[in-house]
Amino acid sequence: MTLEEYQKQVDNWAQTLEKPYWSPLSQMARLIEEVGELARIYNHKYGDKVKKPSESPDDIEDEMGDILFDLMCMANVEGVSLSKAMNKVINKSLTRDKDRFKKKTKD
Amino acid sequence: MTLEEYQKQVDNWAQTLEKPYWSPLSQMARLIEEVGELARIYNHKYGDKVKKPSESPDDIEDEMGDILFDLMCMANVEGVSLSKAMNKVINKSLTRDKDRFKKKTKD
Amino acid sequence: MTLEEYQKQVDNWAQTLEKPYWSPLSQMARLIEEVGELARIYNHKYGDKVKKPSESPDDIEDEMGDILFDLMCMANVEGVSLSKAMNKVINKSLTRDKDRFKKKTKD
Amino acid sequence: MTLEEYQKQVDNWAQTLEKPYWSPLSQMARLIEEVGELARIYNHKYGDKVKKPSESPDDIEDEMGDILFDLMCMANVEGVSLSKAMNKVINKSLTRDKDRFKKKTKD
Numbered sequence: 045m046t047l048e049e050y051q052k053q054v055d056n057w058a059q060t061l062e063k064p065y066w067s068p069l070s071q072m073a074r075l076i077e078e079v080g081e082l083a084r085i086y087n088h089k090y091g092d093k094v095k096k097p098s099e100s101p102d103d104i105e106d107e108m109g110d111i112l113f114d115l116m117c118m119a120n121v122e123g124v125s126l127s128k129a130m131n132k133v134i135n136k137s138l139t140r141d142k143d144r145f146k147k148k149t150k151d
Numbered sequence: 152m153t154l155e156e157y158q159k160q161v162d163n164w165a166q167t168l169e170k171p172y173w174s175p176l177s178q179m180a181r182l183i184e185e186v187g188e189l190a191r192i193y194n195h196k197y198g199d200k201v202k203k204p205s206e207s208p209d210d211i212e213d214e215m216g217d218i219l220f221d222l223m224c225m226a227n228v229e230g231v232s233l234s235k236a237m238n239k240v241i242n243k244s245l246t247r248d249k250d251r252f253k254k255k256t257k258d
Numbered sequence: 259m260t261l262e263e264y265q266k267q268v269d270n271w272a273q274t275l276e277k278p279y280w281s282p283l284s285q286m287a288r289l290i291e292e293v294g295e296l297a298r299i300y301n302h303k304y305g306d307k308v309k310k311p312s313e314s315p316d317d318i319e320d321e322m323g324d325i326l327f328d329l330m331c332m333a334n335v336e337g338v339s340l341s342k343a344m345n346k347v348i349n350k351s352l353t354r355d356k357d358r359f360k361k362k363t364k365d
Numbered sequence: 366m367t368l369e370e371y372q373k374q375v376d377n378w379a380q381t382l383e384k385p386y387w388s389p390l391s392q393m394a395r396l397i398e399e400v401g402e403l404a405r406i407y408n409h410k411y412g413d414k415v416k417k418p419s420e421s422p423d424d425i426e427d428e429m430g431d432i433l434f435d436l437m438c439m440a441n442v443e444g445v446s447l448s449k450a451m452n453k454v455i456n457k458s459l460t461r462d463k464d465r466f467k468k469k470t471k472d
Contacts, residue, residue, distance in 0.1 A: 046153055050237055057244055062255050063306070068197040069390035070305030072190055073297040076397050079186055080294015083179055083287040090175040091284030092277070104229050109236030111222060113244075115215060122211050129216030130157055137164055137220075148169050170413070176283035177412030180404040183290050187401015190394040198391030199384070260367050264451055271458055276469050282411040286404055293400055297393055304389040318443050322436060323450030327458075329432060336425050343430030344371055351378055351434075362383050 047127040054116045065121045075114045082107040154234040161223045172228050182221045189214040261341040268330045279335045289328045296321040368448040375437045386442050396435045403428040 045053070058064035066074070085104055087093035119126050152160070165171035173181065192211055194200035226233050259267070272278035280288065299318055301307035333340050366374070379385035387395070406425055408414035440447050 045234065045237075047157070050154070050241075053241060057241065060254055066306035067390075068193055069388075069394060070301055070307065072193050072394050072397075073301040073305055073390060074307065075186060076190075076290075076297040076393070077294045077301065079182060080291045080297070083183075083294070084291040086175055086179050087284055087287040087291065091287055092280035093284065093288065105231045105236045106239065108222060108226055108229075108231055108233060109240040112219075112233055112237055113240045115218060115222075119215055122215075124212045124215055126215060126219055127152065129212045130152075130219055132213065133216040133220045134157075134160060134164065147167055173413035174283075176281075176287060177408055177414065179287050179290075180283060180408040180412055181414065183286070183397075183404040184401045184408065187398045187404070190397040190401070194391055194394040194398065198394055199387035200391065200395065259448065259451075261371070264368070264455075267455060271455065274468055282407055286407050289400060290404070293396060297397070300389055300393050319445045319450045320453065322440055322443075322445055322447060323454040325436060326433075326447055326451055327454045329429060329436075333429055336429075338426045338429055340429060340433055341366065343426045344366075344433055346427065347430035347434045348371075348374060348378065361381055 047130065048125065051116050051120055051126060054113065055120050058117065058120065065117055068118070068121060071114065071118045071121065075111065075118065078107065078110045078114055082111065154237065155232065158223050158227055158233060161220065162227050165224065165227065172224055175225070175228060178221065178225045178228065182218065182225065185214065185217045185221055189218065261344065262339065265330050265334055265340060268327065269334050272331065272334065279331055282332070282335060285328065285332045285335065289325065289332065292321060292324045292328055296325065368451065369446065372437050372441055372447060375434065376441050379438065379441065386438055389439070389442060392435065392439045392442065396432065396439065399428060399431045399435055403432065 055064075065071070082104070084093070085107060088095050089104075116126065118124075119129075162171075172178070189211070191200070192214060195202050196211075223233065225231075226236075269278075279285070296318070298307070299321060302309050303318075330340065332338075333343075376385075386392070403425070405414070406428060409416050410425075437447065439445075440450075
């Protein structure tokens with residue numbers, strides 16, 4: 045499914061609700077909450093945090109899905125095409141930043 | 152372009168670099184940085200923050216693109232399919248949470 | 259207790275541990291996790307998020323304490339005096355930004 | 366200066382403004398913005414991010430001061446005593462979590 049189709053599918057779901065989208069600052073707070081949950085899992089997996097035995101198994105995939113879902117809701121409210129946004133950032137990586145990171149060298 | 156194709160395109164670009172991806176905790180710090188930049192714009196647009204005259208015009212689309220790009224880099228390192236993640240969260244919205252938000256009522 | 263005394267008390271506790279402080283990027287990930295938890299509570303209290311019945315009562319005081327504790331750990335690792343940092347930001351508010359926010363007018 | 370005195374000093378300054386404090390969700394968005402700026406500096410110092418030549422010298426002390434200032438503003442709005450909050454978290458570290466982290470052993 046394309047990014048546009050995902051955004052549309054999220055909107056189709058949202059439009060079934062009495063209040064389709066939260067206010068922008070509520071959406072932002074939720075995004076922070078979801079990013080914080082991913083940070084917790086990263087700290088368990090890659091950082092110095094030790095799991096408490098009571099913690100349930102973490103699922104990076106689920107947290108990333110939640111972040112992407114939030115971002116799509118925010119994009120829908122703003123009228124932003126994430127597809128267009130991605131094309132811009134990929135293009136920027138390939139051009140503007142092309143000398144910013146060290147490239148592999150041919151042997 | 153599908154989500155898989157975007158992730159692949161990001162990986163194609165990353166693989167041209169000497170160090171294709173940052174360490175996971177560096178990626179996390181960058182994600183927070185990008186979310187913070189979007190928060191700043193939201194505060195200008197929807198919150199109580201007043202722009203300083205020296206600030207350049209904000210671009211929500213660009214910041215959302217940066218966040219999505221970071222998320223794709225993180226997903227590539229983790230071997231996560233964002234497409235699969237999105238399908239799960241959409242399915243969860245349609246089922247598990249189906250009674251959590253008030254639906255529109257037919258007239 | 260002064261800010262310096264709090265930082266010292268946190269350090270006294272940390273120095274009893276085999277590894278007194280986490281790595282800086284782990285500390286950063288924990289900070290965003292704690293900020294995310296406060297964001298969740300703010301969304302319940304001020305935003306559009308509806309509590310699930312299973313959620314325990316939230317405690318803004320506790321979350322703020324966790325954030326401040328993390329910040330003190332980070333400051334200790336960096337050798338930063340939060341007291342000096344606060345004095346600078348208060349001074350900045352009173353001088354540099356003095357014309358940035360609208361003052362109350364006398365009647 | 367004690368934490369209470371700092372909170373009071375921040376409030377004294379805020380009360381000179383026409384609108385002393387931002388709305389809670391605006392404050393939250395600003396907190397994440399400041400945390401994001403600290404994350405950027407941490408990534409330069411400890412992570413994989415390379416500074417662009419145009420970037421100004423970073424100042425961890427200033428960013429930590431901004432975060433603490435924001436937190437004091439939020440605490441003032443909520444009527445939270447950060448001093449009481451710190452005492453609780455320090456007490457929690459010394460008691461509840463006392464077996465969670467490995468202690469130094471005597472030789």
